[in-house]
Amino acid sequence: MAIDTQTLKSLGLFSELDSEExxxxxxxxxxxxxxxxxxxxxxxxxxxxxxxxxxxxxxxSFKEGKAFTLHQRGDIMGWSTxxxxxxxxxxxxxxxxxxxxxxxGDEFKVFIQGDSSVGEKIMNRINPIIxxxxxxxxxxxxxxxxxxxxx
Amino acid sequence: MTGMExxxxxxxxxxxxxxxxxxxxxxxxxxxxISQLHKVLAFMERKKSDSRKKAEGAKEIDVSDILIPGDMxxxxxxxxxxxxxxxxxxxxxxxxxxxxxxxxxxxxxxxNDLIQSGLIxxxxxxxxxxxxxxxx
Numbered sequence: 001m002a003i004d005t006q007t008l009k010s011l012g013l014f015s016e017l018d019s020e021e022x023x024x025x026x027x028x029x030x031x032x033x034x035x036x037x038x039x040x041x042x043x044x045x046x047x048x049x050x051x052x053x054x055x056x057x058x059x060x061s062f063k064e065g066k067a068f069t070l071h072q073r074g075d076i077m078g079w080s081t082x083x084x085x086x087x088x089x090x091x092x093x094x095x096x097x098x099x100x101x102x103x104x105g106d107e108f109k110v111f112i113q114g115d116s117s118v119g120e121k122i123m124n125r126i127n128p129i130i131x132x133x134x135x136x137x138x139x140x141x142x143x144x145x146x147x148x149x150x151x
Numbered sequence: 152m153t154g155m156e157x158x159x160x161x162x163x164x165x166x167x168x169x170x171x172x173x174x175x176x177x178x179x180x181x182x183x184x185i186s187q188l189h190k191v192l193a194f195m196e197r198k199k200s201d202s203r204k205k206a207e208g209a210k211e212i213d214v215s216d217i218l219i220p221g222d223m224x225x226x227x228x229x230x231x232x233x234x235x236x237x238x239x240x241x242x243x244x245x246x247x248x249x250x251x252x253x254x255x256x257x258x259x260x261x262x263n264d265l266i267q268s269g270l271i272x273x274x275x276x277x278x279x280x281x282x283x284x285x286x287x
Contacts, residue, residue, distance in 0.1 A: 036257065036259045036260050037259045057263045057267070059243060059244070059247075059262075061243065061244040062277065064242075064277075065242025065243075065244055065245050065277075065278070066242070066276070066277025066278065067242065067243040067244050067277060067279075068273060068277065069243070069263070069266055069273075071267070091244075093259070094259070095259045095260060095262060095263035096259065096260045096263050135276065135277070136277050
């Protein structure tokens with residue numbers, strides 16, 4: 001089922017995109033139903049999918065038992081798909097049944113890198129969210145990067 | 152002697168001016184009183200509610216006064232028992248894990264309900280506090 005561009009525009013992440021850019025974005029998106037207790041991402045695993053909440057409640061947990069919950073439509077999860085070292089920094093689990101828009105990480109990366117204008121608009125929205133979440137995982141992210149460099 | 156002459160002879164103009172001034176001052180005072188009336192009423196209302204609170208021995212409203220919906224009371228009690236055995240502030244994933252181990256019904260959505268209702272609150276650093284009453 002394709003997602004309409006008006007819905008995409010209403011989500012904060014894509015609100016700055018024009019209609020042509022929204023059309024191209026829509027082709028990458030796969031609406032997905034999730035069940036209570038379903039794990040969408042595992043910490044330290046390769047980040048393969050990027051998610052946006054349409055409905056439902058989610059918990060993102062980190063090392064040392066830290067966690068935060070997300071409840072708002074348009075909240076994003078799995079931004080590690082587009083940021084090095086491309087491994088999830090947290091585990092995402094659905095607290096209730098819900099609905100998300102999923103984007104394949106590789107396709108999303110190519111999309112953002114292939115069009116600087118779109119890339120800038122999307123990253124402008126994602127960067128403040130990353131900055132907000134850094135305190136939850138900063139040490140872990142540093143360790144992951146170190147491991148990657150050593151490998 | 153009649154007309155204007157009579158008015159002037161008997162200080163009519165001065166009396167009129169004093170009359171107008173008195174009425175003007177009176178109306179000004181009346182409007183000022185009305186404009187400040189709400190403050191008096193608020194003061195009286197506050198005094199009345201203070202004395203009522205004193206009479207009932209009402210305590211300060213704090214977080215423990217959060218109302219728990221009837222259908223959540225049992226859930227809140229169960230989770231509070233687990234939280235009491237954890238360090239404060241506690242870890243949300245750990246609480247979830249323990250609630251699963253204890254065999255609680257629908258731990259994920261119940262935990263979500265407790266967060267949404269404000270009984271469990273984030274401390275802003277990744278951990279959580281119980282904000283509900285001590286004995287839900």
